[in-house]
Amino acid sequence: MHKLAKAALAFHGLGRCSVTEKRVSAANILRRGLVCAEHGDDGGRSEVYDVIISGGGMVGSAMACSLGMDTHLLGKKILLLEAGNKKVMDKVPDTYSTRVSSIGPGSVSLLSGIGAWQHISKMRCKPYQRMQVWDACSDALITFDKENLQDEMAYIVENDIVVAALTKQLDGLSDNVQVKYRSKVVKYTWPMPHQAADSVPWVQVTLASGETLQTKLLIGADGPNSMVRRELGIPTVKWNYDQSAVVAVLHLSEPTENNVAWQRFLPTGPIAMLPLSDTESSLVWSTSHRLAEELLGLDEESFVDAINSAFWNNENQSELIETAGSLFRGALSAVMPSAGSPRQLPPSVAGIGPKTRVMFPLGMGHASEYIRHRAALIGDAAHRVHPLAGQGANLGFGDVACLTRLLSQAAFNGKDLGAIQHLLEYETERQRHNLPMMAAIDLMKRLYSTNSAPAVLLRTFGLQATNMLPALKEQIMAFASK
Amino acid sequence: VCFNYTLGSPASRTCRLGMFLTNAHVFHSVLFTSYYTICHRDVKAARVLERSREMWGFCNVKCLLLLVYLHRDNLLNVHGARHPGKPLAGLRLLDVGCGGGLLSEPLGRLGAHVLGIDPVSDSIHTAQLHASYDPDLCDSVSYRACTLEELSAEEEEEEEGSGHFDAIVASEVVEHLADLETFAFCCSHMLKPGGSLFVTTINKTNLSYALGIVVAEQLLRIVPSGTHDWEKFISPVELERLLESNGFSVQSVQGMLYNPASGAWSWTNSTAINYALHAVKLRDDPRRDPAEEDRGAAAHSSAPRD
Numbered sequence: 001m002h003k004l005a006k007a008a009l010a011f012h013g014l015g016r017c018s019v020t021e022k023r024v025s026a027a028n029i030l031r032r033g034l035v036c037a038e039h040g041d042d043g044g045r046s047e048v049y050d051v052i053i054s055g056g057g058m059v060g061s062a063m064a065c066s067l068g069m070d071t072h073l074l075g076k077k078i079l080l081l082e083a084g085n086k087k088v089m090d091k092v093p094d095t096y097s098t099r100v101s102s103i104g105p106g107s108v109s110l111l112s113g114i115g116a117w118q119h120i121s122k123m124r125c126k127p128y129q130r131m132q133v134w135d136a137c138s139d140a141l142i143t144f145d146k147e148n149l150q151d152e153m154a155y156i157v158e159n160d161i162v163v164a165a166l167t168k169q170l171d172g173l174s175d176n177v178q179v180k181y182r183s184k185v186v187k188y189t190w191p192m193p194h195q196a197a198d199s200v201p202w203v204q205v206t207l208a209s210g211e212t213l214q215t216k217l218l219i220g221a222d223g224p225n226s227m228v229r230r231e232l233g234i235p236t237v238k239w240n241y242d243q244s245a246v247v248a249v250l251h252l253s254e255p256t257e258n259n260v261a262w263q264r265f266l267p268t269g270p271i272a273m274l275p276l277s278d279t280e281s282s283l284v285w286s287t288s289h290r291l292a293e294e295l296l297g298l299d300e301e302s303f304v305d306a307i308n309s310a311f312w313n314n315e316n317q318s319e320l321i322e323t324a325g326s327l328f329r330g331a332l333s334a335v336m337p338s339a340g341s342p343r344q345l346p347p348s349v350a351g352i353g354p355k356t357r358v359m360f361p362l363g364m365g366h367a368s369e370y371i372r373h374r375a376a377l378i379g380d381a382a383h384r385v386h387p388l389a390g391q392g393a394n395l396g397f398g399d400v401a402c403l404t405r406l407l408s409q410a411a412f413n414g415k416d417l418g419a420i421q422h423l424l425e426y427e428t429e430r431q432r433h434n435l436p437m438m439a440a441i442d443l444m445k446r447l448y449s450t451n452s453a454p455a456v457l458l459r460t461f462g463l464q465a466t467n468m469l470p471a472l473k474e475q476i477m478a479f480a481s482k
Numbered sequence: 483v484c485f486n487y488t489l490g491s492p493a494s495r496t497c498r499l500g501m502f503l504t505n506a507h508v509f510h511s512v513l514f515t516s517y518y519t520i521c522h523r524d525v526k527a528a529r530v531l532e533r534s535r536e537m538w539g540f541c542n543v544k545c546l547l548l549l550v551y552l553h554r555d556n557l558l559n560v561h562g563a564r565h566p567g568k569p570l571a572g573l574r575l576l577d578v579g580c581g582g583g584l585l586s587e588p589l590g591r592l593g594a595h596v597l598g599i600d601p602v603s604d605s606i607h608t609a610q611l612h613a614s615y616d617p618d619l620c621d622s623v624s625y626r627a628c629t630l631e632e633l634s635a636e637e638e639e640e641e642e643g644s645g646h647f648d649a650i651v652a653s654e655v656v657e658h659l660a661d662l663e664t665f666a667f668c669c670s671h672m673l674k675p676g677g678s679l680f681v682t683t684i685n686k687t688n689l690s691y692a693l694g695i696v697v698a699e700q701l702l703r704i705v706p707s708g709t710h711d712w713e714k715f716i717s718p719v720e721l722e723r724l725l726e727s728n729g730f731s732v733q734s735v736q737g738m739l740y741n742p743a744s745g746a747w748s749w750t751n752s753t754a755i756n757y758a759l760h761a762v763k764l765r766d767d768p769r770r771d772p773a774e775e776d777r778g779a780a781a782h783s784s785a786p787r788d
Contacts, residue, residue: 048617074567201615216616411567414588416616 048202049077050417051407052215054185054228056082058101058159059379059396060221061166065114066404068170068177072412078177079213080170081205083184089164092123098247098356099159100274100282102261102390104481107397108155111165115172119165120157126275127152131261132344133463135448136314137456138321139329140463141343144477153477154390156261156274156282162393184208188218188231193373203374203418217418218375219403221396224365226381232372238365238384241445243269244292245362245387248283249353250307255279262346263388264311265448270388271310273346280353283307284387292359300352307349320453325460332468362386364442366435370427374418378403383434389441391480395434402429437479568593573648576672578630579655583609583623589651590623597647603627634668649678656683656721657714666728675765679730682738682758686715689754718753722761730761 051067053060064080067073103111103125111117129152134141146153170179189204202214220228229236252258255278263272269286276282285295285307295303365384370377379396406422415422447459466472571593577586580598582605590596590613600606606627613619626633637646650669659665669679684690691712699707716724722732737753 048615072567076567411591412569414591416587416591 047077047214049079049213049215051076051217051219052079052081052203052205052213053219053221054081054205055220055222055226055379055381056080056084056163056179056181057221057223057379058162058166058393059400060219061163061170062110062114062116062397063219063221063378063400063403064177064179065116065166065169065173066110066400067407068173069114070404070408070411072408074176076176076411076417079215080177080179081183081185081207082179082181084181086179086181087160087163087167089123089161092161095353095356096249096276096280096282097158097160098249098282098358100156100276101159101162101393102274103155103157103162103397104391104394105154106401106481107394110397110401111162114166114169116162116165116169119168120161123161123165125155125157125161126277127155127259128261128275129153129259131263132346133263133265134343135456135460135463136264136266136310137317137451138460139317139325139343140460140467142463142467142473144473146477154261154481156276158276159393180207185227188228190232190372191374215418216374216416217407220375220377220381221379222381224363224380224384226367226377228375229367229377229381232375234372234377235368236365237368238363240361240363241286241386242288243286243362243386244289244359246283246285246287246292246295246357246359248303248358249276249356250281250283250304250349251351251353252279252281253348253350256347258347260344260346261390262311266310267449267451270448271307272388272390273311273349274390281347281349283352285310286362286386286388289361296357296359303357304349304351311346312348318453321456321460324457325464328461329464332464336468364438366438370430371420371423373420376403376423376426382430383438385438385441386445388445389437389480391437391441394480395437398433399426399430402426570594574646576633576647576650578650578652578669579658580609580625581605583612583625585651585653586623586625587613587619590619594622596623598623598625599628599630599633600625601627601629630668630672631664634671637672646674647672647677648674649680651680653680653682654684656681656716657710659714662716662721662724663728666724666730670729670763673763675763677763678733679725679761679763680758681721681761682756683721684710684715684756685753686712686717686720687754690715693755718757718759721759725759725761729764731764732759732761734760 050073053064053067056064060080060082064078067076067078108117111120130143130145131153132141132143144153167179170177184207185205186208187206189206191201191203192199200214202216203218205213205215205218207213218228220226220232222228250273258275258278258281261272261274263270266287268288268291271285271287272283274282274284285292287295295306298306363384364386365380367377367382370382378399380392382399383395385392385395403426406426407417410417410419410422447455450456466476569592570589573594575589575594575596577589577596577598580586580600581602583598586596586598586609598606598609600609606625609625613623613625650673652665652669656662656665673679684694694715695710695712699709718735722735725732735753736758737750738747738756738758739750739752740747740756
């Protein structure tokens with residue numbers, strides 16, 4: 001069988017020889033940092049969950065809902081562990097909360113499928129039809145919209161509302177899915193890939209309360225500082241951007257249709273205004289730590305002035321860039337006269353919501369592996385991105401959809417849910433999708449972090465050219481909405 | 483590719499084999515390598531297991547996923563079980579030559595009561611150990627180290643009349659047996675009337691000699707030399723004739739193909755190398771109509787079927 005396994009893997013070129021490694025030598029296992037299993041006593045006879053999800057945020061809760069509602073997983077025991085309190089929202093609060101996410105079409109269809117989207121639409125969400133992104137250092141701009149402006153591109157939803165909607169849906173699934181709130185995990189014990197005679201083959205989760213749970217599959221959805229990922233010893237590529245994001249709720253000067261998402265790339269970082277309602281928008285201003293602190297320290301009026309001037313003033317543009325930009329635009333419109341879109345200006349801001357100014361640091365992170373024996377990572381635990389593209393939540397929901405589909409199929413084939421081959425499929429599929437997206441976001445961030453002329457020229461031309469190619473823009477939108 | 487499988491109308495549950503041809507790329511054989519991983523106890527036992535597993539394992543395991551599909555959907559077809567999540571609930575299955583339980587376990591997880599038998603007691607021991615940890619399997623899967631003949635003899639002693647099982651699975655077994663008549667007879671004995679027999683095995687053709695013995699055993703050494711004896715391979719026509727003379731009616735025969743480049747198994751039209759066969763034990767109905775009897779007579783003739 002050694003040879004069979006090697007032949008099979010070699011033939012279909014799996015670079016990841018983990019399966020043969022795990023079987024062949026203990027040294028390889030240790031290298032991957034697996035903790036040795038403790039010898040269980042009669043652990044085999046107590047209750048074993050089929051899936052435990054660690055982390056009840058947007059992505060973890062969506063995973064729990066999604067598994068609980070799948071027909072092939074009926075009868076499986078699913079548990080969601082959340083360290084915080086249960087988020088119930090009987091009445092939507094009058095004020096908007098500062099943490100919002102852009103929910104794309106792929107995520108909307110996942111949430112509709114699990115019945116959470118109807119709660120969200122009843123509570124509060126704002127669709128937007130167009131996105132305008134432009135540069136502070138030049139005239140270049142790009143707009144994204146659907147063919148007829150009737151269709152929404154995406155929705156801006158407050159994170160609290162998403163979690164509350166998912167919690168409500170989970171309440172209705174209490175036959176299959178159990179949720180334990182205020183349960184903090186203090187220890188994970190991983191099983192050996194080889195089943196030894198007297199060791200427990202399941203993942204053991206020890207809570208702060210002393211309770212120990214066992215599961216066939218552990219899904220880590222515990223955020224960018226994931227304990228699951230750390231305990232598994234999965235190497236993570238990460239760096240801190242020297243940036244923090246300042247978020248706030250903005251009151252607009254006058255009511256407007258407000259169905260456009262605005263983002264301007266300043267040399268210090270992008271500033272974005274996302275619509276929440278006809279009179280309010282959400283601010284996400286990514287800038288250096290020092291500037292972010294300064295912004296937080298400003299009084300309301302000065303802060304509002306800073307926002308307006310960030311969107312409106314043109315002092316960063318140099319003559320050279322302006323000339324080059326308009327030349328290029330002229331050349332392009334000679335070739336494609338009908339392409340391009342008119343520049344619009346964002347609405348002006350009059351005030352900010354009380355006590356809504358917050359800042360948090362930004363970074364990039366990617367786990368080199370999403371899975372291990374009987375464990376999988378989803379959401380920010382696996383990948384963390386810059387908010388400039390509004391893709392963080394969507395990538396997480398994409399993980400949920402993919403893993404649910406694969407687990408459902410595995411259950412339909414009578415497979416053990418923690419078996420590695422469908423976890424490998426999940427990892428391959430999602431890494432193939434996530435890595436290009438993350439690379440693109442990181443590239444954008446770096447490209448727009450400077451105002452040196454060559455970089456500005458490059459991005460100016462690039463942006464203008466892309467703006468004139470509707471086919472390319474459609475491809476970009478399609479990729480982002482998967 | 484749509485994986486939403488609705489256990490709905492009888493029409494939707496009729497013959498699934500054609501559907502799987504179009505979804506052929508679904509089948510991955512990586513699963514058996516990792517399953518082998520899970521079943522590995524400690525090194526000493528593993529070596530013993532390895533030897534017995536190599537007897538049964540490669541052949542048993544390679545078709546695993548296909549078989550689960552085949553059994554689940556053919557069994558659903560005939561018995562009409564309706565439990566989403568446990569499509570085989572209420573069915574009693576016998577897995578002949580179960581090895582380490584590689585097929586018994588998924589069938590058990592799908593809700594069936596499975597008895598796995600194998601003459602190699604080490605395999606049974608591993609299978610029992612592996613199943614013991616999983617509370618879902620403890621109730622539904624059990625194993626015994628015995629041969630089919632022994633089990634059949636016990637059945638005879640216990641009670642006269644028809645057998646206990648809704649279906650028997652003999653995956654990669656018949657090509658290792660010397661006496662197929664006894665095998666067919668015992669299967670017939672153990673099955674309820676109308677029960678199903680699923681056999682997967684290797685055809686006796688020049689191609690199967692070339693690929694199954696020369697390439698697999700001697701060149702690539704995927705399987706240890708001497709595992710298979712080409713003389714013991716049986717063609718679908720022969721097998722069909724054998725089964726029909728023992729009171730079975732063959733429902734379908736389907737070829738299977740392994741693609742070494744992708745490591746995937748798929749259904750195929752050609753039964754030249756590997757094939758799966760589904761037969762049903764005829765009911766002893768005294769009111770059998772003459773037309774059926776004629777068909778039975780025709781099947782016993784030596785004219786080979788396509």
